[in-house]
Amino acid sequence: MALTGVLRPGHVVLRVMDLDKAVAHYTDALGLIEVARDDKGRVFFKAWDEADHHSVVLRQADEAGMDYMGWKVDSAATLERLAGDVKNSGLVTDTSWIAAGEHPHTGKRFRFTIPTGHVMELYAQKDATGCSTGYLNPEPWPDGLKGMAPSRFDHCLLYGDDLDGTVKLFTEVLGFGLAEEVVAGPEKFRIAAFLSCSNKVHDVAFIRQPMKNKFHHASFLLDNWYEVLKAADIISKRKISIDLGPTRHGITRGETIYFFDPSGNRNEVFAGGYIYYPDKPTVTWTDDQLGPAIFYHDRKLNEAFLSVVT
């Protein structure tokens, strides 16, 4: 197995203020599939092409935002090793083990808080309940999909203060590569980092801003540009709060559109990008080119996109 260590972002847990409205948004509009509810009232979802039991979790709360992200690692041995490394790194706080079964169909999770204030988890086991097309002579896509129908949960973009500490943790302890970055001023002060643990152009990204533990968006993968345009139609048809797009990012080259769930958490659906390899040189953007870096067509900064977080 060439891809080892941390494999992918396996789940994201979001807080919502009206669970029924949120479930309707994430199933009918975004097009995820509800797979379970638990006795704590949490609702679990997956995208149609994902094998593991769930990737998105919604929790009713009196505020919006992200509770935590979970990362699947390649084995129980890797989980033990990385948990030790993370704990001894001096970069994290509030470490704990969450018992197997606390998420349905999921093994034990090692939880910690990273320097930007976000809670992250590592886990090695989640039941592979299978994707919607199966694995024997599968059709390319299943019938009965709803809404935008992304094939997978792809990444999150998070805002926080100690960007340097978080980048150090992800690159030096968890084995991620820095695919792209944004630097500011003559001293090339890093203000954004796009991190990959795989061949994806990013599995998580962070932007420096003064407050800890802020959530910018959770992103889901579509096949192509036309599906992004169709997502835009769905956003208008369903009167969903749009942020911006459809457009292209300079950073990561993704074709994208952003919108909000009914509690104000931002979602993205996107297509494109490129293949990242661990030996690929880091792409650097300078702050004087930040307009086209973020929105390649408009070439202008957008206040709401940069400022609005939950």
Next chain:
Amino acid sequence: MKHRIEIVNGSESFGCPADLDVLRAMECLGRKGIPVGCRGGGCGICKVRVVEGPYRTGAMSRACVSVDEQSDGYALACKLFAEGDLRLQVVGKMARCFAGSAGGFHVYGLQGAASQTNN
């Protein structure tokens, strides 16, 4: 049935149907004055204080409006419904995105944020 919304720390005023939240009513008319973010009561960008007039609110993130603030008239405009003419003070503004470092990195300010809030 339309109510009058007046922004006291700005020069805008606009009509707001009773069944539309104040932020949406403003946006529909192409007016400005209150910053627009998520429109879902989650981000806090559209925070206002009602200085006069009757209203009700929908679910607003506690991270943005505390219990005390709520009883003091603070609300999120995207979850604010007028039940009569309202006078509002705009509180929320587009925050700067990139913080400065101790080493003196020049803050990457978002020009226009102030004017969006104030005009």
